[in-house]
Every structure is written in structure tokens, then in C-alpha cells.
Amino acid sequence: MNPRQREFDTMAARWDEVHPPAEAAAAIERGLALVEPLSGAAVADIGCGTGILLGPLLRRLGPGGRVIACDLSERMLAIARERHPDPRIEWRQGDALAHPPAPGSLDVVLCFDALPHFPDPRATVRTMAGWLAPGGRLLVWHDIGRERLAAVHREAGPVLADDLLPPPEALAGTAVAAGLEVGLAIEDEESYTFLARRPAGG
Template identity: 40%
Template sequence: MAGEPASLPAWQTLTEEQSRRWTEVLDHVAAALPSGVVSVVIDGGSAHAAVVADRLADALHAGGRPCARLTGHTPPASTGQPPLDARYRLEAGDNRRTEGTPDTVTVADGSGWLARPPSGRWDVVVWLRTPPVGPGANGGRGAGCDIVVDLHDPTWPVIRHLSDRLAPQDRWYLSESRAFFATRAATWDTKFGDDLPAYAAAVNEADLPVGGVVVDIGCGTGRALPALRDAVGPYGVVIGLDLTPQMLTAARAHAGRAAADLLLGDARNLPLADASVDAVFAAGLLTHLPDSEAGLRELARITRPGGRLVLFHPSGRAALAARHGRPLRPDEPLAEAPLRRSTGLTGWHLNRYDDPPHRFFATATRRNA
């Protein structure tokens, strides 16, 4: 029907690359589950949940973890006993996998099961984020869930949140960040091309040193590179660095016009020498890093004393939060008090903080060691 999300493709119809992407996501989820008896429910307001639950059960079995796969949309009526005890598993004889051991993972799907957790709670809640399918739909935001998987493209799942209590972000950050941006690189400028004047204005306002070395960390498709070239002049050095190869491919046109070098690299471990740049431009970077303080410390490492840090986004924090359907929190990395604290702890002095609706703009100076 029109307006319904695309169905999940069968395994055999996926390309080799798409199959690897699904396997990687399922392996991340399976590895994050605690040891011992664990109950997992998968929801998201669409029929995708049952298919993903089946695939997770298959991944668990392939990894040697016993799995009880509960099927159907509604748990049994409450009888005062946990619905997942041995008696219930015997009653659920038509389910596909119902063995029980001290290390069994029980997997259910759907809002019916979500509302009726075993023993009072689910150990892990997985939310599938899909496009809105009707007026007022929120698209499956998954606030408060342990794991959020983006399924806007059913052939290309991406983990967008995995609770720290289950797994440190370092285990999944690299693969999931690259996967998220890889499929968006080719259309990024088409979707956000109107932001180019805002980038140019931010670079112009940053007062970067003529003839200096400036690096755009997380450069994406390179929208800031021409403006950075104009700022440092013909004798300066402009570098664009990004985590995602597809983004760097898309950045070649902007880089060519700006006579800029492009580097593949992780902002948490930059392939640049200590105190080797005069200025760092970072658009939308900090909120994508697992540890914003560690990221700021790495940016400080490569910047000469007195050098400049420019943090930018073409939407203000409040506008961006509203676009993504989430509340604006005072403890976010780019909120003024946390940012002033984190820059101060990592070798920077925050000079300016500006957060109107139309953009976010902050500058800091690298302190002497």
C-alpha cells in the first residue's frame, strides 16, 4: 500500500555488500547482549520487527548462543506466572526455537510483547527506526530504547544507538558511522546544497590566518573547502579529512576547485603531526563522536598554540533537535556550559558561542602547553 515502509528483502535477494551490512549489524547486536538468560524484544511499529527478530535468532544460533524465538503478536494472558517460564515454553510448541539453557536468549517482537515483559521487564529493547507512514507518525524515534537500528533503507541497516551498558561505542562506532554516511554521500549536496552560503559565511567570520594550514575534520562532501581556500589564500594549505570513503569521493569536485588535499581518517586518531595546523574547521563533528572530550583533545594535539578551532552547523541546536524529533538537553556536548567545560579541559579557550535558530557557531583558541 502507498505510504507503507518498504518490506525487508529476503536474504537471497541482497547483494553481497548488503548481506555483509546486515551480518555486521546483527553481529554487533548479538555481541552486545549480556551473558546468562536474557530477554530481548524488537519493535518499531511495522512488520519489520518479526523479520529482524528471526534474523537475530539465526545470528545467535550461528554464534553458538541458544535462543528461544517467541512468535505471534500477543503474549498469553497473565496467570501470575512469568510468561517465559518452562511451562510456557512447552505451551509454545509451535515456535521455531524454544530450547532453554542457563545462557538462553529469548527473542520476541511487536508492541504486544513489548507491553507485556517477562518477569516485569525486558532486558534489552531494540527499536527499528523507519520512515513515518502516516499523519503525526514519528518515524520510530526509539527514545529510551537500548538499541536503535535505522531501517530507512531496508537493504542497509545502521545502528544509531547502542546503550553504553551493553557495549562501549568504540566497538561499533567506526562501522556504523561509515555505513550511515556511505549511502547518503552521493545525494548529500543535492539534499543540503542550500547550506553552502552558510558555510562560506561561517568561514569568513572565523578570521582564519592567511597563508596558514587549515584542516576540515569530518569534511563530508567538502562544502567548506572552497571557502577555506579563499580564507587562507593561494599560499595556504587546505586539507579535508573524513571517515567515509564515499564522502571523500563526493568531495573531489569541491576539493579540486579549492586545490585541497583529501585524507581518509578518524577524528579520534588523526593522521597529522602534533602542532602541525593553524586552524581546525569542524562542522557537525562533535555530536557524532563517541567521546566529545577525547575528540577535542585530539584536535588540540594537531593545532599550534594560538591556533583556531571553529565549530559549526548550518542549523542551531534547537532547530536541529526539532527536526529530529528530540528534546533539547542542557547536558549535550554543544550546550554552552558543557562545551565551555570540555574545551577548557582539553587545551582550548572558548572565545565565542553563538546558537541562534539558523546556525551553530563557536570558536576557541589553542592555549599554550
């Protein structure tokens, strides 16, 4: 089994204590506002965990929207499924890169607090860029600063110790090379936001 899957499976039951939904709520609203319009949109939630994004996201999607909710951890995903029994969600368990959405099929790709756990974050951004339809938005964001996140991962033990978030400007170069326009590539001590868009004509 992928060691990160084992690690996140082990954490799933207490994930709400590690990443309390109430503490993340403002960051989630801030992020979802950046990728509007969401009504009727086709969205992927990559590394959805126990479904922290799904309540606010489903409210914004309306009846015509749909979400691919993907997570490596079977136990994280089981909790998310139980919390959100909604026919607009397609559940995918496993490595998001091994179960990719069809190229050009999505209006929005969301990756909240998950990118550093992919073995090659920049290659992951390149791959996610390929899932976007013209006009589609990619948002990678965190409610913690990059340095503090690295410290948290070091303290979590050897499996996650080297899971680092690249500086947002490094993602910008990758996104531009993948044909996207960068909207935001900013960070401070408490947050990290990378937003890019596929031009409407391409």
C-alpha cells in the same frame, strides 16, 4: 564497517539535497570570517563530507595555505576529491581521531555540521585542541539549531538517532581544560557556534 560510515556512504550521492550548498553559504562565510587570518594557514576540515567548505576556504588560503580534508565516508570523500582537485589538499579517509594531524601543527581546525557524529563530542574537542599551534583557532559550527538537529538525526534512523550536539557551554569547559581560550559559545534556534583559540604563548 563502522555503521556511521555505511550510513554516510549511502547518503553521499544525494548529500547536496540533504545539505544544499547554496543554503549553507552564508553560514560558511560567517564561520570562515571568524577564523581569519587564513592566508597561508594550515587548516583541517574535519568531517568534510562532499567538500562544502573547500571552495570558499581555498579562496581565502591563497597559494601558501594547505588543508587536511578528512571524512569517515569513502563516498563523501570521493565526491569532494573530484570537485576539488587541488594540490593544497591532503585527503584522509577514515575516523579523524584515528588519522590525527601532528600535535601543534595546525593554525585552524574546522568542524562544520559534523561534531555530533563522533561518539564522544567533548573528547573529540579535547583531541582537536591538541592539534592547534600557538594562536591556532578551533571552530565547531552548525547552520541549524541543536534541537532541530537532534530531531533530524532521530528521523534519520537508528544509526544517527543518538548523535547529539552538547550545549556550547559544555564544549567551553572542555576547551579551557585543554588550554584554550573560548571566543564564542553561542546558539539559537537556527545556529550553533563554538570558537576557541590556543593562546599565542602556549
